Amino acid sequence: MLRKIAEIIVVYRHALAVIAMFLLVLSGYGLTQLRFESDLSKQLPEDLEAVKDYFALQNEFNAGSSALIYVKIESTKSVVDVRDPRVIEAIYNLEQRLKEREYVTSTFSIADLCVQILGRLPRSIEEVNFVLNFLPPEAKNGLISGDYSSTLVIVEINRERNQETLIRVYNEITSDIEKSNFPDGVKVILTGDLGITYRILQMLQSDMNKTMAVAGAIVVFLLLYFYKSPVRMLIPLIPLIFGVVMTLGFMGLLGIPLDMATSTVGAMIIGMGIDYGVHITNRYYEERSRGRPPEEAAEEAITETGKALLGAALTTIAGFLALSISILPSLKRLSITLTMGLGLAAINAVIITPALAILEEEIRSLLFKKETRISISGSESKLAGLFRRWGWRIKKFPIGALILALIISIISLYGLSQVTTEVRLEKMIPRGIPEIEALTDIRSEFGGQDEIYILVRADDVRDPEIVRAILRFERAVEADSYYNNVFESESIADEVIEKYGFIPNSKDLIKEALKDSSLVSPDYSMTIIKFKGNFMGVTQEDFDRIMRYFEEEIEMSYFPAGTKVSLAGEAYLNYVLNNLVNSELSRISTIGTVIVVLVVFILFRKPSVSIAMIMPMFLGALWTIGYMGLTGIPFTQTLAGVVSMIVGLGVDYGMHITHRFMEEFREGNKTPIITTMESVGPSILVGALTTAGGFLALLSADLTAIHDFGKVLAVGIFASMFSAYLVTPAILQLEFGKKIGGGESEKD
Structure with missing residues (x-):
């Protein structure tokens, strides 16, 4: 059946390309509809009691949303401290501007106290001291620092929590600060809930563009290195670009927002999706090097490699679909986007890649009047030679490979015991950002301005x-x-x-x-x-x-x-989210693993073959979590589904090795493990490097959560790849070695 589909794809490749172009144009419109989401409450299910209480708090008391304006003396050349009447006047002017905004419900500052007690603004530092002496020590310490170098303006806000309103409110308050005529040497920072949320939104937007660009550059570099041709490099790259644009475009059309998790999808699809095109391209050129005409080589690539790609895509998607069972909306959205993205990448790879490969050869023949071929995995390749020797080592010492895998697993088990969680949004922003530094100062100088609410109903x-x-x-x-x-x-x-x-x-x-x-x-x-x-x-x-x-x-x-009494507010939402991440982590990981295992056993049935395929995903996940524990990377709401994702990705490498091994075994090859590693090993390496490259592009992100997400997924890819090189061929050799009998030596 797959061969028949391959024939249809090759024969009607031009019509299918036109359809792909139409979908690409439609996706272009969808890109204009994309929006960003940084509201913490949208990361939790709406029917959760803590979320209901949070919205009750906002609706009834306008609570839970605030802005802190931090006023700090940076230079004492013109202003001694915040008791200077000019500073007090600037704060008062700022408050008057803020009170004209429809979303500001109240403000409070040292200027308010001066007006209440003096009936006017102070004219000297002595008058300010007179006002401060009326305050209890704890109230004074909560408003002005001990050395009088900083003070706060507390602004209560009632606004719609969406992207457009957030940006407008932040920009208007920032504009009001600039127009309030603070003296030289005074630094004013907008922080708190509003400032942090705005900064996260800003970073989400820049991080998505930056990580996609870096991921694309890494993939292009690797493809150029392995294919040695900027034109042939485009063969697996163009279908990938189609897949990424379609994914983001359909997200816009379906109303799926870009949040802390889904903003990574562009770089992730670039990293994962290129794998499909690379395998199809490599098998095409392998068949061409054997003398087959272009159409037959394309059919063979789709038929044989398509079997492994189909299984790999299904198992990867199965791992990602496990995220959809989560009660966390962000993970559900990530599941939909990754499943859609991988599906589109796989379809584009199978349909567009062979057509491009044939077209490239036709154009090259017309221009240069001669036929040239390329292969990165043939017997003449140095890389293939390295994997040929590796296959020989595994053939001779399969037990040694398994022992090495066991040692790494024991170390990882210790790291597993050290893993923690962290879900607070402000912890997702790196140190050095003004809003975070201001919050740190506020906590050290004023005892903190975080709020916890107890909601009492009767x-x-x-x-x-x-x-x-x-x-x-x-x-x-x-x-x-x-x-x-x-x-x-x-x-x-x-x-x-x-x-x-x-x-x-x-x-x-x-x-x-x-x-x-x-x-x-x-x-x-x-x-x-x-x-x-x-x-x-x-x-x-x-x-x-x-x-x-x-x-x-x-x-x-x-x-x-x-009387009903309950905790409420944003701080409590963070706590609830942390507990949900812990529970969802184990549930999603277990279900995702079970689904992938079932898919593998249904597709391949034979237990020993299936075990050889799935061991890399188990070990890849274990080694990755061990790495997180040993390096102190916590689980976040973004990383809650990482085990399921690694399981879905990790099984691909074992599947490619096993599929090629069984193909060689059925054809009577006396050294199937050597041939397999020689032919498939380089393709897996290229695919893993490009996939990990896409993930490592997330290291260029500013947000700590996205940075860690990319690092962990890249480690997961390399861990899965290395375990596939170690464990899968060792298990296959132990299972089928005696049936094969002798074989060639390393020299052969």
Whole structure:
């Protein structure tokens, strides 16, 4: 059947090329519809309680989205410190501009305090000191640094969380900062939720373009090196370009956004997709070197190599499809895009590559009036000679190869025990970025401005018993500040006590105290307890400990019957995501591996042959995770599906070796393992180098998560390739060696 399809492809290659061009034009329109997504809440399922609470927090209290404007003295030539009246005036001017923005709900700064206490802006540093002396020590430390070199403007924002609005809000606030006339020597940085999210979005856009360009350059260089011809290099490259453009275009048409995971898809498809074209091209030229005419060589390449490519594509796609079972939207989107991209790359390789190879020979014959051939894997190739000797070594010492694989696996098992997770968005940005450096300074100088919210629901939260329960909870948390990093809290209990000095039993009196409160919902069915501190700047282990502390405090707290209390906010979303990544990692990896194994056994049936194929994927995944543990690379939401991906990719190499070995074995070759390594080994190396090259292109990304993603996948490719060279031929030799009998020597 595959041969019949090959004949159709060769005969109707021109018509199929026209169809491909039409799809390419359609994809060009889709490219204009692509959008980027950097909202953390969109990385979690909408029906999750933590996500529902997060949106309730935003909708009812305009909470969970803020901007921190960090004002720091860089030079004391013109300004001594932030108490300088000119700095206070600039901050006041900035706030007035911000308050005119429809999305700014409130602002707070030292300028507000001066106006409240003095009735005007201060005229001297002494007047500023007078104002600061009214503040309790903890309030003063949360607003201005101990050496008076920096201060904060806290801006609460209520906006639509989409790409266009984010960019507009960031640019408008940045413009307001520039127009506020801060004195020379004063540096003002927009950071916090808004600044970090904008920076991530900006990096996503630049990283996608940069990594695709680098991946393309790496692939072009490798193809030029192996094919020695810029024209013949285009034969596997053009179908790949078609596949990448179609993938990104269809993403735009289907409304699939580019996020932390899917923004890598361009470089990944370049790296993985070139493998298909290389194998088809190499087999075509191998058949041409044997004297077959172009059409027959193309049919043979599609038929024989197509069998292995079909199996490799199916198993790789099976591994990627396992990501679709995840409850994390980002992994589902990655599954769809990679499956679509690989499918398009494989189809384009099978349909377009032979047509280009034949066309190139026809044009060359017309121009140069002679026939020339190319081969990178024939017997005359130095690379093929190296693999021929490697095949001889495996034939003589298969047990030694297995022992070497075992030693590497034992080391990797230790690394496996050291693996951690990290999902906080700010940790995805490298050090040295102004927004991150400002956050670090804020945490060290002001105790941190991260927020954790406790959402309290009841029929009427103004019930005196509920208010007392809120006060007890708040005081208990404050008492453990040394443990939970809380430095400030705010609740309706504080507002009631501020008015009366105590919590009255009268509901009417509480209603009077809370009539202008921003901490209760309009229908009084919800209220929040807000805690500020350094929660996100700590290690992942400490972050998890702090979040567990709040969960345990909620469980142990006493609230009246019918009251529902839950954690909410962006910090808590990060914690929930971290737990989901841990659970999804094992589930997706297990299911992905099972699916790939089943596909292999269904396609090839024979257990010993199937085991030879699938061992590289197991070892490749194990060695890669061991590498992550030994080098301290944590699992992120992007890397949660990496095991399933490596499993899907790693089986390809064992499949190509096994398929060629069985072909040679059936034809009566007395040294099938030597012939196999000589012919397929170079192709696997080229494919692995180009695939890893595409992944290594992600190292050029600025975002740490994408950088690590590329590094881990490249290691996975090399680990899978090396294990395929070691284990697959050793297993095949042990299984079929006695049936074959003797063979040629190394010299032969």
